[in-house]
Amino acid sequence: MLPASDAPPFSLADGALFLVDKPQGWTSFDVVNKVRYRIRKKLGVKKFKVGHAGTLDPMATGLLNICVGKWTKRLGELEGLDKSYTGTIQLGASTPSYDAETDPDAEYPTAHIDLAALRTAAAELTGPIQQVPPMYSALKVDGQPLYKRARRGETIEVKPRPVTVHHFDLENFTGTSVDFSIGCSKGTYIRSLAHDLGRAVGSGGYLTALRRTEVGPYHIDTAWQLEELLAAIDPEA
Structure with a gap:
């Protein structure tokens, strides 16, 4: 497994x-571009390879693995690793994007829901499952990302895909929201799990918070804050 770089000097070209602990509101590509710009300035070059292994939605925070230089050729080693997340699901409503990035499009009752029912539903969403990705996703169908079709108001049939949810644990149920921790395989959409959980208990559900805590052996506790990493790459910038 690739060793993480935790202190300068860095072997950037090699x-x-x-x-990196991705900030909320940033896209994964925003972080990549920021790191690339700082490295280019440090090395005095016009081009430099930087890539990430596993997109996080803008609303999400947490662990983003970024390879630079020759190690961008090894991104595939990281992309297939299992991942872990924590977050919060809002019950009683649904949104087109399955998270808080879009406004609710329907409301549902919640008085009949308790933590036991939620945990039973979560158990049904654990193990090898067939999952339908959200329409607001970067998954391409016929060469176009689904989110572009969704923004045009198009609705198309999205085929389910096999994923594995290793665990789906729930706690801190308030009556209208519940916190979770999830371990899952590559390609699992946590937004879809939130949506499916709400539907399984006769209500709606969507993500209001999401944080990636682990990717394979790598843990958020050892991640750089973005501004600290940029300063470590080039303290004189």
Whole structure:
């Protein structure tokens, strides 16, 4: 497994892996572009390879694995690793994007829901399952990302895909929201699990918070804050 770079000096051209705590509101590509710009300025070059292994939605925070230099050729080693998340699901409503990035499009009752019912539903969503990705996703169908079709108001049939949910644990149920921790395989959409959980208990559900805590052996506790990493790459910038 690739060793993470946790202290300068970094072997930027030869290759390095940076674990970054992605800020909320940033896209994964925003982080990549920021790191690339700082490295280019440090090395005095016009082009430099930087890539990430596993997209996080703008609303989400947490562990983003970034390879630079020659190690971008090894991104595939990281993309297939299992991942772990924590977050919060709002019950009683649904949104087109399955998270808080879009406004609710329907409301549902919640008085009949208790933690036992939620945990039973979560158990049914655990193990090898067939999952339908959300329409608001970067998954391409016929060469176009689904989110672009969704923004045009198009609705198309999205085929379910096999994923594995290793565990789906719930706690801190308030009556209208519940916190969770999830371990899952590559390609699992946590937004879809939130949506499916709400539907399984006769209500709606969507994500209001999501944080990636682990990718394979890599943990958020050892990740760089973005501004600290940028300063470590080039303290004089």
